[in-house]
Amino acid sequence: MRLINYPAIIEKAWLDFDPSSSVQSVEDISAKVSTNHVFRVTLENGDRVIAKLSYFGKYEQFLEDHRIIHALANNLLYPFENVLAKSLVRDGQVYTYRHRDELLDAWVVFYNPIRTQNKLPRRLDEHQIRLLGAQIARFHKACSRVSTVLPKSSKTLRSDIWDLLDILDTETGQFEHRMHVDELRRQCELFLANRQKLVAGTVETMPVFVDWNIGNFSVTDNLELFSRWDYDWFRISYRVMDFYFFSRVSSDVGDRTIFSYIIDPMMEDRFMIFLQEYHKVYPLTEAEVRFFPEAYRFFILNYVIKYGRYFFHRTYATKLQREAYELYFPSIERFNADKILQALNL
Incomplete structure (x- = not known):
């Protein structure tokens, strides 16, 4: 080649x-x-x-x-x-x-090159989690305010999932995903049904960047957002699409070189602290909270399964896709939105 x-x-x-x-x-x-x-x-x-x-x-x-x-x-x-x-x-x-x-x-x-300041530590303390939660809420609110003046986006969550379903109907898609085609179709249909039931037409959309690992942004000494780069997963969508990665940033294990995309960080008490501070600045709704696992499902379907071989080197893509079937999809059924609703008094 x-x-x-x-x-x-x-x-x-x-x-x-x-x-x-x-x-x-x-x-x-x-x-x-x-x-x-x-x-x-x-x-x-x-x-x-x-x-x-x-x-x-x-x-x-x-x-x-x-x-x-x-x-x-x-x-x-x-x-x-x-x-x-x-x-x-x-x-x-x-x-x-x-x-x-x-x-x-x-x-x-x-x-133009973008200036940077501090990278977050690999593991945040509780004070840092609180500051970050409030800061991201302010950033989301600022993005929401300008949504009405932005160019329209043709890319939606539905169109991406429909695209994956079309791929699964091709010889290439059936070869690449082999024994998992039926399971992927089931996961796609679950997402489409739950999106329609929970947020379609009732929850606003705004610019979101989805991938908020600590290598993609810098902060000031006071943990104010200073700069953000890497726009590969940018889209106009629901703000909750950003929260899975903030749960990882807040996680007790912290940032790791060898990583997986397990759902567990979204259930940690440390993420509840992040959400509580976020909620004080830019309140979440019950429908948005109940959509958390669907945002995670979409992330796995679109960025790990459909585009994994483009976003990750082959060894990572293979590892993550294998874990998707063994760990990620089964874990969605165990997700407890009530814990978050209780933490936010919703």
Whole structure:
């Protein structure tokens, strides 16, 4: 198989964007557990930009997502006005470059480098959990306020699940998922039915980033959100889509290099503390709380099963998908939403 020269694609993209300034170097700064590609581009005049290259999904959705993120970045008010990276713009629109050859259909977007401050500790204490819960509530509220002025999104939870069901009807999908096709169909139907029953048409949607592992954002000394990067799982959806990862950040075991996506952190007392502080600032509803396990189910179906081989290296993708059938899906039936409702006095 031919090796792909990603830096060459980045150079072509920059030449198309601004031929007046040549590329001096392209440095791969991608996360090592992921198959996504992020580069630091240094220009001959010493300026630097960040380039993201992607090749899964659809180019139209890649472009749509980055237009929404750019609009969000420019419309968030103090104190979140500089939290998100700004995309580079040409002729008033977010610039993207599409590379197509016989091997690859890939897309590039450029960002201004984003400043960072402190990374959260691998394990938070109770005081830090409380501060983080209140801070994320303020950020969610700020995102909600600007939702009405953002471009429309064609990507929904339903469309992603329908897409997975279509994949399961193909020879490729049946080969890739082999003995689990019927179980995956069952999980998809459960999600669609429960979404309709719990939140459809009654719970607002807003910009959410889903993947909030501690390597994706930085905070000030007071644990105020300072910057957020890595927008691979960005979408317009329900705010509870973000909570599974905050349960992991709050978890007693803390951040770990070798990880699994078990549901247990959402039942920990430490996550109840996070939710209580969040709830004081931006109250949750009973319907949203009861949707927690469905948000988790969607995460496993969409990001572990459907897109796992794109988001994770093969060894991680295989491990996580195996655990999905053995651990993740069975655990959803044991989830106790009443514990959270009681903690929040709902």
